[in-house]
Amino acid sequence: MIFKVITKDEFKKFVDGLAEENETFGPKLVDTRADGTAIYDFRRASCFDDMDLDYTISHTSIKRFFLPFRETLSEFNFSGDDWEQTIEYRNNPRAIVGVRACDINALNILDRILMGGEFPSPYYIARRRNTFLVGMDHDPLEDCFCESLGQHLVHRGFDLFCTEIDGKYYLKVNSAKALAFLRNVETHSPTHEEDHMLIERKKALKASFKAKVDVSALPSVLDIGFKHDLWKKWGDKCLNCGSCAMVCPTCYCYAMEETIDVGLKTSKKERVQYSCNLVDFAEVAGGHNFRPLKEDKLKYRYYHHYRGFAQNREDPICVGCNRCGRACLVGINPREVINDLLMESKS
Ligand code: SF4
Numbered sequence: 001m002i003f004k005v006i007t008k009d010e011f012k013k014f015v016d017g018l019a020e021e022n023e024t025f026g027p028k029l030v031d032t033r034a035d036g037t038a039i040y041d042f043r044r045a046s047c048f049d050d051m052d053l054d055y056t057i058s059h060t061s062i063k064r065f066f067l068p069f070r071e072t073l074s075e076f077n078f079s080g081d082d083w084e085q086t087i088e089y090r091n092n093p094r095a096i097v098g099v100r101a102c103d104i105n106a107l108n109i110l111d112r113i114l115m116g117g118e119f120p121s122p123y124y125i126a127r128r129r130n131t132f133l134v135g136m137d138h139d140p141l142e143d144c145f146c147e148s149l150g151q152h153l154v155h156r157g158f159d160l161f162c163t164e165i166d167g168k169y170y171l172k173v174n175s176a177k178a179l180a181f182l183r184n185v186e187t188h189s190p191t192h193e194e195d196h197m198l199i200e201r202k203k204a205l206k207a208s209f210k211a212k213v214d215v216s217a218l219p220s221v222l223d224i225g226f227k228h229d230l231w232k233k234w235g236d237k238c239l240n241c242g243s244c245a246m247v248c249p250t251c252y253c254y255a256m257e258e259t260i261d262v263g264l265k266t267s268k269k270e271r272v273q274y275s276c277n278l279v280d281f282a283e284v285a286g287g288h289n290f291r292p293l294k295e296d297k298l299k300y301r302y303y304h305h306y307r308g309f310a311q312n313r314e315d316p317i318c319v320g321c322n323r324c325g326r327a328c329l330v331g332i333n334p335r336e337v338i339n340d341l342l343m344e345s346k347s
């Protein structure tokens, strides 16, 4: 890792240069809620001024750039007795600017599963390898609890990471590509005082988290609480809408869809994002549902996120962004569910 400091004017030049050469995305104000709070999303940006880099949080995560809601895995052409399969997973270079630490950590979790797991996805790998990521620190929102999970800091999985110090950015340079891009602008090696400012900024960030969750005993509490009644209490509230999984940066459950044209000449196989909370998630041919109860669907999502499944080496996969809590129409949020579980385990 190389460390540099850049002024905001030079950083603007850097982003403008990046956007000139790559398809670039950044946070943008896209709407406003009834209560006046802003809704941001990552959208195509043509230059620095086209981005709202002081955004609060994006409503959906950047997961969709790597795991699109719907993607074609293969296409088939049938002609006579012969058939041909086309598989396409090339991806043009692109850049995403202004990504939060917890969202980069979420990608690092997906990397372990979709790049380093037993069944790596060439589609995901192509997108991840061809995406230049510029991360950026931010002051936490009232309900972010990523600090409790140790996900408020990020050390890998990005090309460049910016922390604001005294009107400049302290840069962590994590790839040869980032170093090459930075040659086009003016930077300097951090002074002792700037190093000190970075440390103070990190301390201030850590101290500013208001939402806390005690996860220290969580895996054991979850092991013990598997049959607890509280899953029914929370499960009964759930609408099985799947919104929590759609906005979550680490949910990666999916369904497969195969479509054949009426003339039986072509077909395609698509991968579609799904949620273990949807009613038919565990339904198999013949109509049998292995997980018909709402409480079981909700419970398994929580066990995947906080207890871990074998596929993610039994590590938790939640990064504490609370997007699911904000998106849920009936107020189910991880902090309350976990606190409830912890309280019940003590009683
Ligand atoms: S807080 Fe919710 S949306 Fe965010 S990573 Fe955890 S489970 Fe996913």
Ligand code: SF4
Residues within 6 Å of the ligand: 237, 238, 239, 240, 241, 242, 243, 244, 245, 277, 324, 327, 328, 329, 330, 331, 332
């Ligand atoms: S968003 Fe809320 S209601 Fe919808 S599936 Fe998730 S927990 Fe259930």
